[in-house]
Amino acid sequence: MNPAELRTSLLEAPRHYGSAIPGTFTGASGSVARACAVQFSATVGADGLRDIRYLVFGGPDAIAACEYVARRALETTAVGSAQDWLEALALSRDALSTLLVVEDAWRALVAAATP
């Protein structure tokens, strides 16, 4: 699947959006007033990451990136950075600031979940 097809598939069938389950770790960034806000939440068990959820207010690039990050996190520990996602999803450089909000939210989640 090429990057553009990947982006389309992520937008066509987002699977991981949803509110945080109480008691799970969360990380958030951005602002609705500034048109991009993201919150990740993670359920972690003794065997590692069990589930990822996100809430997103933003355009298609933000939504695609959140879904991509959630899937990557459940498949591999190497989620990458905003720059990586820009290339993986074939987004224009204009999207970088949006992806940085997503990355900030992800980093906040990782920080919250790290003992």
Added chain:
Amino acid sequence: MFGLAPVDAIYMDYAATTPVAPEVMATMQAALADFGNPSSSHAWGAQADAHVEAAAAALGAALGVASDTLVWTSGATESDNLAIMGAARYRAARGKHVITSRTEHKAVIDACKQLEREGFEVTWLTPEADGRVTPGALAAALRDDTVLVSLMWVNNEIGTINDIPALAAVVAEHDALFHVDAAQAFGKVPVAPAELAIDLMSVTAHKCYGPKGIGALYVAPRHGVQFEPLLFGGGQQGGRRPGTLPVHQIAGFGRAAALVSEQLEADRVRLDALGRDLAARVLAVPGVVLNGSATERLQSIVNVSIEGVAGEALVAAMQPIALATGSACNSRDVAPSFVLRALGRDDVLAGASLRFSLGRSSTPEDVDTAATRFEAAVTRLRDMAGDLARVLP
């Protein structure tokens, strides 16, 4: 998109541009075959000139004006620029004050900003919350040194219809010229500048099923209605707008104007009804508010703001239904619609706006599909955003 059921593609962006009518295409093709320069005195030139004359007669008839009061331009942007900058510069010795509003098309706003850079003073009227400029506000802004007033007939974003007859009456009591941007009005509501005290009026072909790249400026045949040209090089159109005339474009505009004359009322009645149905369906979704006037509006334009969703995501979720949004939320620097901001919407609601605009090909089935999709898309995007508006305002 976003897990929503697929729907067929529907065009609902007629306020941006309209498809070229088949009759217009046929007329343009015939005009292209007559390749002469309409300014030439030989037979080929006369053949081409006949297309221009016929088009001017058709557009003149649609506007209720004499054909020799029309100046061909490249579109409404040029017509607006020519009227505003040309007339203000011509009249600069009388005064350097111009009046317009904050919700005009960029072609008017940027022309007025250019005048400011040249030393003119511009009064920027703020319309009422429904988008209309009141005669009282205009009267209060007029001064002895006002040389030009420029206001739009129908707003391109929200469809609000200004009371142009009342506004024209106010300007007529002063020495200022009155320019009306009728780009969005022509073909949708009756516009008869000669019956009103309108001195200059901009129209364009591609908003009324004609080709892009051709417009016209109506210039009232009255003493004092004059302007400086923006272009130089040739005596075409009396030097007011020189350049070899694009015969096929003009012919196409003429045919589109003739269709306006034939179909305006029928189109208006049908599209008003469709627009009212669409508005009722869309506004029934909680947290959706109408932008613009509920009554004094081109009903075929339905512009709404939606709480709890980003406009850009909503446009994507509505695909393949073609719509417009006032937001540009691709970065942290949000650029919500300046029109909605001027009408008092906050950044979030101004950024989460959607404009449906209907046209000749729109059907009740299209409206039903769009309204159903809208409700589903808003629900899905609100699910995806959850309570972020509270957590990350």
